[in-house]
Amino acid sequence: MNLAWQMVRHRFAGFAGTFLAVALGVAVVAGATTLYLSSQPETPARYAGSAVLVESPESGEYELGRPHHRPWPAAEATALAGRLAEVPGVTAAVPDPSFYVQRVVDGRATGDPEQSRYAGHAWSSAVLGGYRLSAGTAPAAEGEVALAGAAPGTVVEVLTVAGPARWTVTGTVDGPGFYVADAAALRRSAGVPVIGLVVDGEPEAVAAAARAVVGADGTVLTGDDRDRLEPGEVTRTRWLGAQLLIAMVAIGGFVAIFVVSSTTALSTAQRRREIALLRAVGATPGQVHRLMYAETLVVAVAGSAVGVLLGAAVAPLLAQPMIDSGLQPSIFTVSVQPVALAGTFALGIVVALLGVWSVARRAGRTPALDALREAEVSKRAMSPLRWVAGLLAAAGGVALLVFLPNLAIQSQATVGMGAAMLLLTAGALLAPVVIVPLVRVVTWPWRRGATGMVVREGTLTGVRRVASTAAPVLLTVGFAMLLTGTVATITEVEGAEELAKIPAITVATADGTPGLSEAAVAAQRGESQLPTWVHVNHGGTVTGYDAVGRSDAPGLVLWPDTAAEIGAAAGGTVSLRWPDGTLGTLPVAAVDADAPAPVVVPRDLARRHDPAALTTAVMLDGPPRPAPGLRTMSARDYVQLDIDREERIIDIFLIMLIGLGVGYTGLAVANTLLMATAARRSEFRALRLAGAGTGQVLRVSSAEALLAVGVGTALGAAVAIISLTGVREAVEAELGIAVPLVVPWGASAAVVGICAAVALLATAVPVLRRR
C-alpha cells in the first residue's frame, strides 16, 4: 500500500528502531550462517590427483555425527590394492597409511603438533596428490625420506613414535609431508584407512567397477563424496567453530525477535493517536492491520537487505580471527553463500512480521475516539493475551529447568539456554505487572517533590512505555549474568574436582609435540599411560572405547558400566578389534571403577596394535631425563594447562556471545529510549511551560530512564538467578557433589553500569536538542 510507504518515509525516526534491530539481527545471522556454510569438509589436497578413493569400512560407531572407520590391516590393504589395480581404467591403486613424524631443528620439534600426527606418508601415495620429485630419487630403504625444502643428501633430524632419528633425504618433493618407503610407512601406521586410485577412465565407471571388487570391505568415493576424507583433526576444529556459530545464530535470532517486537510495540504505542485518526476517517480494523503489516514489510525489506549485505561483508573479516583462535582449520576460506543470504533475508522479514503481529491486532482495535484524547494514557498495560503468553513462557521455562537434571549432559546446555530464553520472554511480557509496585516503592521518598511526582505519575500512566524500554535492559543483564554465571559455576566445579585429586608429583609431558615418543618414555622412571582405542562388538553393535595401555595391567580392566554394556565380567574374555584393524581376544582381569579409562589393556599389546599411539605424560618416579619434545612440570601445572586450554576456548565463546548479546541489546536500549524520549517532546514542552528548567526536565527524563534500567535489571537478575539455580541443580545431579552458585556480580554490575550510561545518554540527547 502506498500509504504505508508514505508513513515510513515520514516517520523514519519512529521506524528507525525496528530497522536497526532487523538489520543488526540479520547481519549477525547472515554472517554466522555464511561462515558456517563456508566451513564444509573439503577433499584433502593430497588426494587432488585421485578421482576415486576407497575408504575402509565403517565400524558402526559414530562421533560428532561422523562414522568411525575400521582401518584395514597392512596385509589386507596391500591385497585389496592389488585387486583394485586390475580394474580397467585404474593406473595405480595405492594404500595410504599415515603416521606421526616431526622435524627437529636445534633440538626442538617444529610444525603444528596435531597436524604432525598425519605428516608421514608412503612414497607411492605422493602420486595421489599429483606430487612429484623435483630432484633426487624416491626413498627405498628404512631411514630414507623425500620431502619439500631439503636437498637430496641432507640428513634431517626427526622425531617419530619410536623416538629421535636421523633420516637421509633422497629426493625433494613439490608437496607437503614426509614420504618414506612404503614398507616403512606401513610399519609405522595403525592400519590403512584409505586406498587411492589413479584413473585414466571415467571416474564413475571406474568407481562402479571398483565397488564390485571391494564389496562390503570398504566404501568407494568419487567427486564431492571424497570430502569425507578430511582429517579428523580438521573436522573437529570445524565442529568447534560450528558450535560457536550455531550459538551466535540462536542468540542473534532470539535477540532480534525480542528487540524487534519490543521496538514495534513501542512505536505503535506512540502512534496511537494517528492510528485512531485513521480509524475515525474510515479505516476498518482490517485496514489498520494491513497498514501495519505493510509498513513493517517496507522497513523489514530495507533492514534485511542492509543486514544481509553487512553480514556478507563482515563474514570474511572473521575468517582469520577464527583460524587464530582454533575455531576453523587453517585451510578455511569464506565464500559467498547465496542460500544463507537469501534465507536470512527472508528470516528477517518473517521476524519483523511476527514482531508486528500482536501489536497490529491491538492497533486494529484502537477506538476512533482515541484520536481526540490528548494524553497517551494506556489504560490496560496487560492484555489477556499478554498475561497468557507471559505465564505460559514462565511456566515453560521453569518446567524445562526442573527437567534439566534428567536430560543427557550434551543436551543440557541447549535446553538450559532455551529455558533462559523462555524466562526472559516471560520477564519482558510480565514486566508491566512489576513496574507499578516497583515505581511506587522506589519513588516513595520523593513523592512530595515536583520531579518525584512527575516521574511517578509519568511512569505509572506510561507503563507500557517503561516496559518497552526495560525489555532490552532485561535481556542484556539476563544474558550477561547467565552466560558468565553458567561458565563460572561449571569451571569452578571442574577445576576444583580435577585439582583435588592431583598428587604432588612431577610430570613429564609433550613439548611442541602431540605426545611423548617411546624413547622419551623409556628413558624415564615412572608410570605412564598409552592412550589408544578399541572397538568391541557386543551382540551386533560396535562400540568404540577410549583405552589406555598400562604396563601394570594383567589383562583387560574395565569400568563397571563398560563391563555391563559389553556384557563382560572378571574371569571372562572379550573379543575386540585393535586400531590396526586386527582382532584379538583378551581375558578380563578386573572390573574397577577407579581404572584410568573405560578400558585398560596391557601396554605392550597397545603398543604393538597401535603403532601410532603417543604417550601423553609420565608420572615421574625419579629425576627427569631430558629428551627432545619433552618437558617436566608439577602435576598441578599440568592439569592447569588442560584447564587453561579449555578455558581459553570457553573465553572466546563467552566474549563472542556476550559481546554479541550485550552489544546488540545495548544498542536496543539506546534506540528505544531515544524513540521514547523524542516522542515525548510535547510532554516536556508542557513541563517547561509549567515552569520547569532544562535541568528539571532532564532530571525527570533521566529518572524515568533509570527506573526503566532498574526494572530491567531486577527482572534480568531474577531470570538469571533462577536459571543459574537450575543449571547448578543439573550439575549437582550429574556429579553428585555440592556445587556453589557462582553469581558474577562484577560482570553484572559492569553491564548494568553500561546500560545505565547508555540510557542516560540516550534520554539526554533528545531533551537537550529540543531547547
Add this chain to the structure above:
Amino acid sequence: MTITTTAPAIELRAVRRVYGTGERAVTALDAVDLRIPSASFTAVMGPSGSGKSTLLHCAAGLDRATGGEVIIDGVSLDGLTERALTKLRRARVGFVFQAFNLVPALTAAQNVALPLRLAGRRPEPGEVTAMLGEVGLADRAGHRPSELSGGQQQRVAIARALVTRPAVLFADEPTGALDAASGREVLRLLRTAVDRHAQTVVMVTHDPFAAAHADRVLFLADGRVVDSLAGPAGAQEIAMRTAALEEGVRAGDVAEARR
C-alpha cells in the same frame, strides 16, 4: 420547529450514554430524542460538560450509545459490527475535530484523498484538487500539515470530510482554536456546503456568532436538549439564551449544594 417531510439525516431515539460504572458513573447523555433534517445546518451549544461532544460522537457512530437507538441516513447503528460501522461512517459521515485532524505523514492532497482510498476508490483526476480549491487551498496541495497554519489545517480537514459527499458532516468546535478571520472562513465553508451541496451539518460551538450561521440551535444541559431556537437566529439572542442557561445551571448547582 418546522415539520420536515423528507427523511431525517440523523435520528436519535432515547439515546443514553453513561461513562464508567457504579459510584463513578457519569450520565453524559440522558434520553436524548433528536431528528436532524437533511440539508440543514444545526448548531449545538451548552455549558462545558453538558454532553455536546458526547452527543456528536454518538450521532456520528464514533462512540456507541449505552442505550437507545441512533439512525444515520436511515441505517440503524444497532448491532453493526465494528467493520460495518466503520464502512457506514466512511460512506455517510464526515467529521472535523477541534484539532489534530490530519495525518502528519501525508500531504494536504493525500489527506483529502484518504477516505476515498480507504474505501478502495482511486480519486478521479482533479477530484481532490477541486475539493481543495473549494476550501481555497488549491495551491497548498503538496504541503504537509506541519507546513500549514491552524486555519488552513482546519480547512483541509473540512475538505477531507466533504470529499466523500457524506450524508452528514459533524464538526466539534471547528473554530475553537482559530482567530476570528479564519473562524469566519471555516463557517462560510460549512454554510456553503449546506446551501450549495445540500449537505447536512451538525456543529458544536461555544461561540454565539458561530451558532448564528446555523438554521437551528440546540441547547444542551446535563445531557438533555433543554431548548432550541429555529434560525437563522441572531448572535445576540443566542448569547442571551446561553447566558440564561448557564444561569439556570448555576442556580441548580446552588440549589443542589443547599440540599
